[in-house]
Amino acid sequence: MKSGYYFWSGDIAAAEGAIAAGCRFYAGYPITPSSEIAERMALRLPQIGGKFIQMEDEIGSIAAIIGASWTGERAMTATSGPGISLMNENIGLAIMMEAPIVVVNAMRGDPSTGLPTLIGQGDLMQARYGSHGSYEIIVLYPNSIQETFDLMMDAFNMAEKYRVPVMYLIDALLAHMFERVYVPPEEEIERKIIRRKVPNKVPSRPFEPDDDLVPPMPLIGQGHKIHATGLTHDERGYPNLTPKAQEKLVRRLNEKIIKHEREIWKVEEYKTEDADKIIVSFGGESRAVRNAVNSARKNGKKVGMLRLITLWPFPHEFIKKYTADFYVAELNYGQMYHKVREYADGNNVKLIAKMGGEIHTPNEILKEIGGV
Amino acid sequence: MSLMEDLRYGVEDLLRTERLPHVWCPGCGIGITLNAFLRAVLRRKIDPNKLVVVSGIGCTGRAAGYVNVDSFHTTHGRAIPFAIGIKFARPELTVVVFSGDGDLFAIGGNHFVNAARRNHSILVIAVNNFTYGMTGGQHGPTTPTGAYTTTTPYGNPDRPFNIPHLAISLGAPYVARWTTYHVNQLQNSIYKALGMKGFRLIEVISQCPTVYGRRNSMRTPLSMMEYFEKNSIVKNDASFEEMELKYNEKIVVGEFRVAKDIPTYEERYDEVIRRAKNAD
Ligand code: SF4
Numbered sequence: 001m002k003s004g005y006y007f008w009s010g011d012i013a014a015a016e017g018a019i020a021a022g023c024r025f026y027a028g029y030p031i032t033p034s035s036e037i038a039e040r041m042a043l044r045l046p047q048i049g050g051k052f053i054q055m056e057d058e059i060g061s062i063a064a065i066i067g068a069s070w071t072g073e074r075a076m077t078a079t080s081g082p083g084i085s086l087m088n089e090n091i092g093l094a095i096m097m098e099a100p101i102v103v104v105n106a107m108r109g110d111p112s113t114g115l116p117t118l119i120g121q122g123d124l125m126q127a128r129y130g131s132h133g134s135y136e137i138i139v140l141y142p143n144s145i146q147e148t149f150d151l152m153m154d155a156f157n158m159a160e161k162y163r164v165p166v167m168y169l170i171d172a173l174l175a176h177m178f179e180r181v182y183v184p185p186e187e188e189i190e191r192k193i194i195r196r197k198v199p200n201k202v203p204s205r206p207f208e209p210d211d212d213l214v215p216p217m218p219l220i221g222q223g224h225k226i227h228a229t230g231l232t233h234d235e236r237g238y239p240n241l242t243p244k245a246q247e248k249l250v251r252r253l254n255e256k257i258i259k260h261e262r263e264i265w266k267v268e269e270y271k272t273e274d275a276d277k278i279i280v281s282f283g284g285e286s287r288a289v290r291n292a293v294n295s296a297r298k299n300g301k302k303v304g305m306l307r308l309i310t311l312w313p314f315p316h317e318f319i320k321k322y323t324a325d326f327y328v329a330e331l332n333y334g335q336m337y338h339k340v341r342e343y344a345d346g347n348n349v350k351l352i353a354k355m356g357g358e359i360h361t362p363n364e365i366l367k368e369i370g371g372v
Numbered sequence: 373m374s375l376m377e378d379l380r381y382g383v384e385d386l387l388r389t390e391r392l393p394h395v396w397c398p399g400c401g402i403g404i405t406l407n408a409f410l411r412a413v414l415r416r417k418i419d420p421n422k423l424v425v426v427s428g429i430g431c432t433g434r435a436a437g438y439v440n441v442d443s444f445h446t447t448h449g450r451a452i453p454f455a456i457g458i459k460f461a462r463p464e465l466t467v468v469v470f471s472g473d474g475d476l477f478a479i480g481g482n483h484f485v486n487a488a489r490r491n492h493s494i495l496v497i498a499v500n501n502f503t504y505g506m507t508g509g510q511h512g513p514t515t516p517t518g519a520y521t522t523t524t525p526y527g528n529p530d531r532p533f534n535i536p537h538l539a540i541s542l543g544a545p546y547v548a549r550w551t552t553y554h555v556n557q558l559q560n561s562i563y564k565a566l567g568m569k570g571f572r573l574i575e576v577i578s579q580c581p582t583v584y585g586r587r588n589s590m591r592t593p594l595s596m597m598e599y600f601e602k603n604s605i606v607k608n609d610a611s612f613e614e615m616e617l618k619y620n621e622k623i624v625v626g627e628f629r630v631a632k633d634i635p636t637y638e639e640r641y642d643e644v645i646r647r648a649k650n651a652d
Contacts, residue, residue, distance in 0.1 A: 046648035051460050056486035060453035067457025093447050220442045221465050223421040229445035
């Protein structure tokens with residue numbers, strides 16, 4: 001995309017952000033409210049020699065991008081909650097094979113078919129724990145159309161750098177809302193792209209980590225004779241079905257993320273410095289919270305917002321460092337609320353919950369924090 | 373050295389010999405099929421560095437773990453879409469799916485039908501042993517009606533897929549069926565299919581003496597092979613009914629469809645790229 005200003009929806013910005021971040025392979029299955037991401041990719045990818053394919057379902061879509069990832073492509077799929085439920089099996093495969101992929105979840109009201117066109121935030125725990133097994137994953141969540149575009153660069157860079165799936169949350173509000181987006185010049189964008197480490201000898205041991213706990217990733221077709229499996233394996237990639245191999249591999253898969261959590265954390269601290277009340281929020285919902293914070297401040301109340309951009313690994317230090325009453329505003333029956341409680345260390349934590357379909361009004365939030 | 377010896381040594385190069393012995397039971401047909409595949413690869417002179425083998429889960433799914441080329445042991449049923457991702461991203465690679473009947477046609481059935489319909493250029497070698505071997509011999513989508521398995525103790529009430537007919541109905545350009553008794557025909561068939569493009573399916577009727585044969589009065593590998601030998605009929609122009617597999621009855625084998633010049637998905641997408649660039 002030429003540098004300049006555009007008027008885009010979140011779905012378009014997610015697609016364009018991915019393309020700007022080097023994504024050249026997309027496989028997906030239509031689902032509201034993410035379908036316009038697929039439509040944009042179908043239009044744009046072939047223009048630049050990329051590949052778009054509409055698969056038979058979400059299971060096939062994620063399988064295809066994991067395959068493409070092993071060829072060196074920066075690969076993505078997009079869906080909504082029901083689709084993530086189907087993809088979760090292969091999220092685990094990407095974790096185990098250490099295949100970098102980006103999976104967008106445009107969250108709608110749920111469970112089940114729920115509210116296809118309306119906002120929900122019920123998939124925050126699913127994003128983290130959806131696949132079976134004990135693993136760490138990266139989950140990012142922007143709150144504006146500009147950020148939906150910009151943050152895609154981080155999503156792809158983190159996926160490639162740590163060889164891990166990155167779950168990119170947006171929501172029905174962001175997906176379908178239009179805002180102005182600035183696209184920087186191409187050279188400026190190019191400079192931000194972090195390419196994955198590749199081995200310097202052939203054949204390599206595809207799962208032998210460097211000091212950063214991340215193994216350089218060989219590509220298909222270059223004589224590495226890669227073997228990758230969802231089974232517990234050794235550094236060559238060969239199945240090794242023993243407690244010892246399990247301990248070594250699964251521990252590393254978790255620790256390679258935790259070791260770098262400070263680099264992965266992105267949190268906006270909005271007027272929190274002197275705050276005695278801090279509202280934790282994210283995504284579409286945080287737009288109402290910001291408005292509430294501004295109103296409270298006008299009336300001299302010391303209220304701030306911690307906006308989690310990285311949801312997982314949970315940025316706990318940002319909770320620990322404050323002494324304040326915490327409020328967690330989210331569109332579910334209480335998910336991140338429990339994480340905040342875990343790290344609030346004696347501070348009060350209150351949940352401001354709504355089941356979805358719409359965000360809170362600023363007044364509803366103000367009432368919950370004791371009025372203006 | 374004779375051709376046979378050449379092939380034998382060549383096959384060893386294409387195996388991760390350090391991983392042997394393999395997990396398969398003595399007398400299992402999967403090894404015969406893998407051997408035929410690797411010999412066909414050698415005869416085709418395919419650069420091993422440009423060959424990719426993808427398997428799903430199950431006894432046959434372990435095949436990817438033994439071939440000394442880029443190889444992927446994926447999740448249950450998902451070998452085909454995984455392979456499509458590779459092929460679509462890098463059309464210059466030879467991509468082969470080597471997996472079992474339960475994996476490809478039950479849990480992976482939706483992927484199979486849609487990949488065949490779109491005509492992705494991959495070769496699918498489907499080892500059909502009439503059962504789920506790895507999990508102890510339950511009935512599957514290919515178990516003949518009436519057969520005994522651990523989940524059909526009174527005989528199978530279910531009706532099996534007619535796999536070649538299914539593939540033909542989807543427009544697959546190459547469709548063949550052999551048994552593990554037909555080692556030469558099988559190898560020649562894989563050799564031929566490797567030289568073609570589009571979605572190619574070879575069904576290999578294979579013996580699982582350990583969990584299928586023993587419940588169906590074919591306790592030994594030999595007795596299963598004898599069944600294949602005595603009951604197989606080669607008939608390339610077999611009808612739908614003739615391709616059906618009935619319990620302990622005839623097995624019609626052959627090359628049921630050979631169609632050249634059907635554009636593949638990857639070729640048709642090249643046209644999409646051409647149009648998108650021109651529209652720019
Ligand atoms: S259980 Fe059957 S299919 Fe599996 S390895 Fe043994 S003989 Fe072969």
